Amino acid sequence: MADPIIVKPALETRGLTIRFGGHVAVNDVSCGFAPGTLTAIVGPNGAGKTTYFNLISGQLRASAGQVLVDGQDVTNLPASARTRRGLGRAFQLTNLFPQLSALENVRLAVQSSAAAGWSMLTVWNSRRDLIEKAEAVLERVRLSDKRHVTPAALSHGDQRKLEVALLIAMEPTVFMFDEPTAGMSVDEVPTILDLIQDIKRQGHATVLLVEHKMDVVRSLADRIVVLHNGALVADGEPASVIASPIVQEAYLGVEVSHA
């Protein structure tokens, strides 16, 4: 069912599996993600989408299978090392530095991609380049006016934007969004979707998007991968995947109750 991958994938999982006791949360998922494509990963709650993300970005260790970035096996590397190889992840539940300002949150992400973290004897604000980059990213997510506000004092929607800002600031080659618009008010959603469009339009980035809203998936995705009970059950062009019986049965039934 899957399209054959002709371009060398930027990210690939081979037989990726994790078991928690007797429960298999992700079951033998093999999938490649080509550069310049946006793949939506859909499935009902509990299908293993976030767990699949956690296995890819290194928050969880696989029971079996491999994760490859640019053809290199990263299965045994910690999350930080995978990030340094270009895997960038935004989290479903907002996961920021609560007592540091919005600007400092983003600056830390910029600083990581600039590999400046071990510099001990310079003062942080002497690196104007890092600060300017962080401010540019805040501008992109329209949070410039809140640069001195701590995440604890930001609205939920602004926290989501900051979460995306951190991901952009890391300048990864693979962008992983986990329900970026969850819990956002209707008028805030377009900002995030425009950002994802922007990233996609740049061409070389590989984007993975876990999303529940079917209209979002339809408008953004080049390809849809369906997970159900931890297994990959459908993979292909959005139109054909959405029309397939297995998706109608396994996913869209749940989607109705979500909409």
Place this chain on the structure above:
Amino acid sequence: MKPAFLASAQPEDTGPSNGLLLRLLSSDGPRSRALAALLVVIVLGLAATPFLFGGSQPLGTAAKICVFIALAASYDVLLGYTGIVSFAHTMFFGIGGYGVAIALDRLGPTWTSVGLGLLGALALSAALAAAIGLLSLRVRAIFFSMITLAVASAAAVLASQMSTITGGEDGLSFQLPHQLRPAFRLFAEPVLGLSINGRVLAYFLVFFAALAVFLVLLRIVNSPFGRVLQAIRENEFRAEALGYRVVAYRTAASVIAALAATIAGGLLALWLRYNGPDTTLSFSIMIDILLMVVIGGMGTLYGAVIGATLFVLAQSYLQVLMGWANTALTGVPVLPDLVHPDRWLLWLGALFIISVYAFPGGIVGHLRRRH
């Protein structure tokens, strides 16, 4: 006129800092007039102590304050900035003290001995801190604290058992290099009415070394590296996801704090011409450092200055003060007994409980909030 170090000192002020003093403070000024004034009084007071007060007791207290400022500041790098609770900090303090003491005792009272002793101590501390960090900073915070407690207890037992080298419970008394002995005179004539003898030189050695340690630590916590430590304290999971190797950063912070504590221990030994379990290794000193950092204000480094100064002053003079109060209140029922000098520890404890309640963010946190 506004002092230079108050000119541009908001934490997020991103303009390149101009003031020389602010540069020395790594762009991290006091950010509160009251705090700035307090710090100026403490630093000038410590620098002027030999000129202002006669006798050895005030100078001894001042030297102890200097040493504990460096020690508490190094502990704040762990506790306040990185969020690591270690109980092994006095072990590194003790290693510094013993390094200097053993070298001067065995190799004779020369500067080479001081240097070798300190270098050996620094190497041992760095190795131990790195080993403890790499082996145990992966486990949950509470287990890490327990491990440091165990290691520190083992070190204390070891120091008292190896009495042929360490002097056991009696500790080691030793001679200082010629220039630091009371009989040495730097100048034939007194300066500002004070004859600059070896004791005064030893005091200024302690003062400037502690100042240097503090300024280096201030630079480190305000560096890109220091910002990563704060990120780890705030959310270690996300720091790791951003690409920062949390265990490596935490271990580095432990090693830096251990090195600074080692230097502080060496300074105390030089000042006292003695090192023993009670001056550098005891667990009660560990509690003192913890209190100094918490009372002063965690994660500010200036809190260590305020906390250490208040704590050492209270330890040294509360008893004297209570003696006066006791005499003044003779004849009044109950009260004289309550302020009897023997009860000074009770009052010290009461003072600390009150200050922790009154200033939950520490004294520095309180002063900065009012601003």
